Amino acid sequence: MRAALEKYYTRYYRDTLGIPxxxxxxxxxxxxEAYERQRLTALERARGGSIGGARLLNVGCGTGGFNALxxxxxxxxxxxxxxxxxxxxxxxxMRHGERALQSMAEALPFPDASFDIVYCYSAIEHVQDAAQSxxxxxxxxxxxxxLYLHTNDKRSCFEGHYKVFWIPGLPxxxxxxxxxxxxxxxxxxxxxxxxxxxxxxxLLEEAGGRVLEQVDLGFGRxxxxxxxxxxxxxxxxxxxxxxxxxxAARRRARS
Numbered sequence: 123m124r125a126a127l128e129k130y131y132t133r134y135y136r137d138t139l140g141i142p143x144x145x146x147x148x149x150x151x152x153x154x155e156a157y158e159r160q161r162l163t164a165l166e167r168a169r170g171g172s173i174g175g176a177r178l179l180n181v182g183c184g185t186g187g188f189n190a191l192x193x194x195x196x197x198x199x200x201x202x203x204x205x206x207x208x209x210x211x212x213x214x215x216m217r218h219g220e221r222a223l224q225s226m227a228e229a230l231p232f233p234d235a236s237f238d239i240v241y242c243y244s245a246i247e248h249v250q251d252a253a254q255s256x257x258x259x260x261x262x263x264x265x266x267x268x269l270y271l272h273t274n275d276k277r278s279c280f281e282g283h284y285k286v287f288w289i290p291g292l293p294x295x296x297x298x299x300x301x302x303x304x305x306x307x308x309x310x311x312x313x314x315x316x317x318x319x320x321x322x323x324x325l326l327e328e329a330g331g332r333v334l335e336q337v338d339l340g341f342g343r344x345x346x347x348x349x350x351x352x353x354x355x356x357x358x359x360x361x362x363x364x365x366x367x368x369x370a371a372r373r374r375a376r377s
Contacts (some may be wrong), residue, residue, distance in 0.1 A: 140306040158187045175198045176238040182245025186212025203356035227255035247316045254327040276316035278364035280345045281359040287346045
């Protein structure tokens with residue numbers, strides 16, 4: 123398992139993203155229980171109690187570290203990811219590996235009203251069609267289910283995958299040129315489709331969801347070195363939080 127994880131994340135951090143400190147990031151992912159447990163704690167806090175006994179779907183489950191901890195907490199955990207390699211590792215990490223499936227978020231392979239919790243962490247920015255993906259997440263939620271979603275705001279001054287200072291709204295061609303000037307591979311940039319908070323909440327509403335709680339994660343890490351005071355001022359003036367995180371429910375049908 124350790125060898126499979128090391129190979130997967132080396133390919134991601136070193137080869138796909140070209141991050142200079144890739145080795146440190148791989149080591150974190152080889153022993154990331156503390157990080158995944160923080161995510162689980164945040165989910166349970168947002169839900170108001172243990173996830174034990176809940177039927178949970180992790181959309182964009184990756185290599186399954188979160189799934190394994192959620193199983194330990196007593197949930198019936200399912201996961202989907204578009205990566206065949208990630209799903210293979212998730213299956214090996216989970217107690218019920220058959221519940222990790224290769225699937226696109228736009229076409230979840232589950233019946234309507236199947237889950238008590240739908241969890242989507244740092245995944246909506248990777249899908250081809252965010253509107254359809256959110257419709258699918260709402261579709262598989264039971265009437266009293268909760269959706270927990272986290273993603274970077276596209277107005278952030280930090281690109282969380284390449285882990286570099288970023289200029290919000292940079293066109294793709296200029297973004298590629300910027301990354302190339304820093305000696306980074308550029309192909310992965312075209313796979314990212316970040317949303318603003320306004321876009322994300324609008325798509326959720328159109329999908330039939332309603333926000334119950336928005337989590338304010340503040341300004342995040344200082345970025346841009348000496349430019350950080352300007353970045354922080356931009357966040358304050360524009361009302362930008364670098365992250366979007368919320369808990370949502372299905373919208374009640376009108377009587």
